[in-house]
Amino acid sequence: MPISISEIVSLTEEWVDEAGEVLADAFHDYPLTRYLFEGSGARYHVELRSSFRLDCLYRVELGWPFLGALADGKLVGVALVVGLNRSPEDTALHKMESSLLASFGAQTATRLREYGDMKARHKPRRRHMYLESIGVLAGHRGEGHAGRLLRRVHQISETTPRSAGVGLDTQLPGNLPLYQHFGYEVTDETSMGNVPVWFMFRPNQERPGDAGAAGAGRQPLPPRLPRRRPRPSRATGSAGRAKRIPDSAFKRKLLKGRPPAPAGPPRARPIVLPQSDNSNPISVF
Numbered sequence: 244m245p246i247s248i249s250e251i252v253s254l255t256e257e258w259v260d261e262a263g264e265v266l267a268d269a270f271h272d273y274p275l276t277r278y279l280f281e282g283s284g285a286r287y288h289v290e291l292r293s294s295f296r297l298d299c300l301y302r303v304e305l306g307w308p309f310l311g312a313l314a315d316g317k318l319v320g321v322a323l324v325v326g327l328n329r330s331p332e333d334t335a336l337h338k339m340e341s342s343l344l345a346s347f348g349a350q351t352a353t354r355l356r357e358y359g360d361m362k363a364r365h366k367p368r369r370r371h372m373y374l375e376s377i378g379v380l381a382g383h384r385g386e387g388h389a390g391r392l393l394r395r396v397h398q399i400s401e402t403t404p405r406s407a408g409v410g411l412d413t414q415l416p417g418n419l420p421l422y423q424h425f426g427y428e429v430t431d432e433t434s435m436g437n438v439p440v441w442f443m444f445r446p447n448q449e450r451p452g453d454a455g456a457a458g459a460g461r462q463p464l465p466p467r468l469p470r471r472r473p474r475p476s477r478a479t480g481s482a483g484r485a486k487r488i489p490d491s492a493f494k495r496k497l498l499k500g501r502p503p504a505p506a507g508p509p510r511a512r513p514i515v516l517p518q519s520d521n522s523n524p525i526s527v528f
């Protein structure tokens with residue numbers, strides 16, 4: 244089958260469900276998500292998807308880069324970036340986060356919190372953007388989609404005056420040469436459970452034509468896509484939501500697909516994650 248060259252676009256709220264599914268599919272067998280959501284059992288994929296949905300909604304709310312690779316109109320890859328302009332505490336979503344975490348169960352909530360703390364300890368001291376997640380559907384890998392998404396992330400960092408570059412962490416040794424190809428260097432190394440974690444940083448590059456900035460030029464964020472009809476969700480068949488949904492609807496959106504809460508002893512108190520500057524606290528990547 245011929246390979247389609249993807250177009251990199253800024254995604255909007257209408258794409259949150261689809262982007263959450265693409266990321267959950269891309270990270271389904273990823274070592275760190277397996278470790279973080281180990282306690283989720285049969286709900287692994289549903290909870291992973293809810294977590295990525297929240298990450299996507301944060302981008303919409305905060306105006307942080309929320310990028311998609313569209314190949315023949317199909318979303319095949321997604322990149323989520325932590326920006327510099329606002330913090331998660333500014334949003335109503337922040338209040339929802341603890342309920343979502345509590346619904347995941349104590350072990351998953353604790354591991355997500357530990358992962359957030361670890362990132363805060365290891366991230367570069369200079370102000371930077373952070374590539375929280377990048378994932379491409381398994382059937383579309385090796386077609387250059389991640390490369391195009393990465394180049395766009397680098398352009399955004401290079402046109403953001405206060406950003407010194409782009410940081411990330413990865414847990415697969417096979418990803419290291421890929422990121423090194425784009426100019427990232429390992430800055431630190433640690434582990435979570437028995438999962439290795441490498442922190443990498445790519446300083447902004449001034450000269451167009453550098454490995455990571457090839458063809459970059461100076462460009463602003465890609466244009467927002469025109470509004471599209473909501474796509475029925477695979478999980479529930481319900482349609483995507485439009486703008487400014489009230490808190491209760493946000494909760495339903497995040498938790499959709501969950502069965503009704505079983506009758507029984509009261510649930511554990513919500514676990515509130517500590518906040519750190521320049522970091523999305525619940526984000527799995």
Ligand SMILES: CC(C)(COP(=O)(O)OP(=O)(O)OC[C@H]1O[C@@H](n2cnc3c(N)ncnc32)[C@H](O)[C@@H]1OP(=O)(O)O)[C@@H](O)C(=O)NCCC(=O)NCCS
Pocket residue numbers: 269270273320377378379380383384385386387388389390391412413414415417418420421422424
């Ligand atoms: C990692 C992942 C995003 C890569 O996506 P992809 O679309 O297959 O990657 P691409 O085809 O765009 O390849 C990326 C670039 O890296 C290069 N590359 C890939 N493997 C490489 C290697 N071992 N050494 C050097 N360069 C490599 C490619 O040549 C390409 O560069 P180019 O654009 O200059 O040609 C994808 O495999 C994925 O989703 N994996 C699961 C989730 C994951 O691991 N995410 C990253 C978490 S940190």
